[in-house]
Amino acid sequence: MVKVLISDKMSPLAEQTFKDRGVDVDFKPGMNKEELIAVIGEYDGLAIRSATKVDADVLAAAKNLKVIGRAGIGVDNVDIPSATANGTVVMNTPFGNSTTTAEHAISMTLALARQIPQASESTHKGKWEKSRFMGVEVTNKKLGIIGCGNIGALAAERAIGLKMKVLAFDPYLSPERAVELGVKKVELDELFAEVDFISLHTPLTDQTRGIIGTEAFKKMKDGVRIVNCARGGLIDEAALKEALDSGKVAGAALDVFEVEPAKDNILFGHEKVICTPHLGASTTEAQVNVAVQVAEQLSDYLLSGGVTNALNMPSLSSEEAPKLKPYMELAGDIGGFAGQITGSSLKSITVEYEGHVAGLNVKPLTAVVLQGLLSPLLQSVNMVNAPVVAKERNIDVTETVHEREGDYHTLIKVTVETEKRTRSVSGTLFANGAPRIVEVNGVNIECEVDDFMIYAVNEDKPGFIGALGTILGHNGINIANFSLGRHPEGGEAVAVVGVDTEISDIVIDQLTALPHVLTAKSLSF
Numbered sequence: 001m002v003k004v005l006i007s008d009k010m011s012p013l014a015e016q017t018f019k020d021r022g023v024d025v026d027f028k029p030g031m032n033k034e035e036l037i038a039v040i041g042e043y044d045g046l047a048i049r050s051a052t053k054v055d056a057d058v059l060a061a062a063k064n065l066k067v068i069g070r071a072g073i074g075v076d077n078v079d080i081p082s083a084t085a086n087g088t089v090v091m092n093t094p095f096g097n098s099t100t101t102a103e104h105a106i107s108m109t110l111a112l113a114r115q116i117p118q119a120s121e122s123t124h125k126g127k128w129e130k131s132r133f134m135g136v137e138v139t140n141k142k143l144g145i146i147g148c149g150n151i152g153a154l155a156a157e158r159a160i161g162l163k164m165k166v167l168a169f170d171p172y173l174s175p176e177r178a179v180e181l182g183v184k185k186v187e188l189d190e191l192f193a194e195v196d197f198i199s200l201h202t203p204l205t206d207q208t209r210g211i212i213g214t215e216a217f218k219k220m221k222d223g224v225r226i227v228n229c230a231r232g233g234l235i236d237e238a239a240l241k242e243a244l245d246s247g248k249v250a251g252a253a254l255d256v257f258e259v260e261p262a263k264d265n266i267l268f269g270h271e272k273v274i275c276t277p278h279l280g281a282s283t284t285e286a287q288v289n290v291a292v293q294v295a296e297q298l299s300d301y302l303l304s305g306g307v308t309n310a311l312n313m314p315s316l317s318s319e320e321a322p323k324l325k326p327y328m329e330l331a332g333d334i335g336g337f338a339g340q341i342t343g344s345s346l347k348s349i350t351v352e353y354e355g356h357v358a359g360l361n362v363k364p365l366t367a368v369v370l371q372g373l374l375s376p377l378l379q380s381v382n383m384v385n386a387p388v389v390a391k392e393r394n395i396d397v398t399e400t401v402h403e404r405e406g407d408y409h410t411l412i413k414v415t416v417e418t419e420k421r422t423r424s425v426s427g428t429l430f431a432n433g434a435p436r437i438v439e440v441n442g443v444n445i446e447c448e449v450d451d452f453m454i455y456a457v458n459e460d461k462p463g464f465i466g467a468l469g470t471i472l473g474h475n476g477i478n479i480a481n482f483s484l485g486r487h488p489e490g491g492e493a494v495a496v497v498g499v500d501t502e503i504s505d506i507v508i509d510q511l512t513a514l515p516h517v518l519t520a521k522s523l524s525f
């Protein structure tokens with residue numbers, strides 16, 4: 001039974017959903033790093049929010065961890081490159097809390113405009129400071145949205161509903177989408193110069209870290225108000241304090257902080273700052289959404305191979321997974337075959353799909369081909385990390401889907417280019433779903449994929465087959481399948497032999513020593 005750990009506070013519906021799907025689940029929120037490292041090796045899946053930090057140390061101990069699911073959006077608490085290298089899929093739930101967070105950003109904007117938290121605190125103290133809390137209207141004010149993705153767009157729509165004029169800076173926002181949303185797409189400097197309120201909605205990346213800092217403040221209007229419900233680190237907090245003290249910034253509403261949990265922060269106690277403790281996603285509705293979604297996504301992956309909302313792997317729906325299953329085996333066999341007959345370093349890999357398979361989601365198949373191809377060369381390659389491993393080694397990977405009908409109702413062909421030569425291996429599925437290799441280096445053959453195989457290339461001269469049979473017989477090796485092909489007559493011939501036991505180097509040496517044999521290799525699957 002697969003086993004999952006929930007290591008952050010989460011709606012009980014997550015635990016229930018895992019149980020309903022037949023997944024063994026432990027709910028242990030609040031563990032420190034050492035405690036997590038001590039237990040993580042037991043688990044196939046990990047469900048988290050933002051508190052658990054899944055860094056390289058945790059992943060090094062996560063020997064069985066196949067998938068991490070973030071019940072929420074931001075995955076900056078997960079070391080994704082290390083997870084990928086570990087072969088662990090990382091998923092999030094990109095839409096489950098976006099409405100809630102957009103509502104929080106709008107609430108913070110209004111609270112900032114009317115100083116509601118400060119006025120509430122003062123009123124609770126019996127001060128009745130009616131003249132102290134003079135606010136501003138948001139109607140007809142300009143709001144600058146930085147990062148107009150899911151949440152930014154939802155916040156923009158709501159702000160437009162409040163009669164604000166919305167400007168958006170997002171290099172990936174298309175002009176058409178901007179028109180559809182009713183926002184003006186601008187460059188960052190124009191946004192800074194024009195707006196009365198700024199609301200941040202980008203992830204924290206190398207490009208966005210400190211996007212609001214000393215230089216940015218210089219470009220803004222006096223009396224600007226700033227809302228951050230995205231990530232701490234987008235704002236340089238020391239620079240913000242200076243800008244608040246100088247009066248350049250009239251107020252800031254912060255849900256997120258450079259260091260969290262934020263128990264101590266230079267902005268705490270500042271009269272122009274209102275704060276919430278990373279509550280953007282904290283509504284009953286959002287927490288139910290993300291908890292159920294993450295549990296479903298993790299269960300799907302662990303139980304049926306369905307991949308939804310993964311950040312380091314192509315998607316594969318639960319409906320597609322069973323259809324792709326026989327092709328996954330075929331792709332792995334073809335990749336493994338090509339990898340084992342290829343001796344020198346790879347320059348490029350082309351994966352072509354033809355016939356029935358061409359109509360399926362081929363991205364995961366290409367990942368499995370790469371896994372099969374790279375496994376003979378590298379340890380710990382799987383379909384999650386294989387594309388990254390190929391990229392790191394400057395291996396060009398091309399995926400081609402052909403609409404044409406070929407000789408087979410379905411065909412996957414892998415062509416591998418090395419420093420020395422180009423090789424190809426093609427395979428198909430028989431009606432019973434069994435993989436068949438049907439071509440090697442341009443030579444048509446037809447062989448099943450056995451656990452142990454011999455691959456031999458020889459000059460097409462009489463006597464080879466008898467000699468090969470004799471050597472195998474003398475070594476007590478039983479032949480299960482035998483497939484031969486040649487191209488052209490008298491040219492290069494290929495023999496692929498399925499055998500019942502593993503082939504030793506001694507046998508391979510004997511085969512290689514036969515007259516006219518160019519190559520003999522032992523393959524295993």
Ligand SMILES: NC(=O)c1ccc[n+]([C@@H]2O[C@H](COP(=O)([O-])OP(=O)(O)OC[C@H]3O[C@@H](n4cnc5c(N)ncnc54)[C@H](O)[C@@H]3O)[C@@H](O)[C@H]2O)c1
Nearest residue numbers: 074101147148149150151170172201202203229230280281
């Ligand atoms: N406070 C909370 O509790 C809370 C809740 C949910 C999400 N978030 C955070 O909100 C952020 C946005 O979430 P989302 O779901 O809208 O993500 P999203 O991916 O849908 O949108 C992010 C947008 O930022 C844009 N972007 C990226 N780099 C940019 C740059 N350098 N300049 C301008 N724009 C840039 C992207 O093009 C994208 O459109 C995330 O960081 C997420 O973690 C916070």
Ligand SMILES: O=C(O)[C@H](O)COP(=O)(O)O
Nearest residue numbers: 049050051072073074281
């Ligand atoms: O990125 C997110 O989804 C939010 O920051 C929510 O974080 P939380 O799950 O810790 O509330």
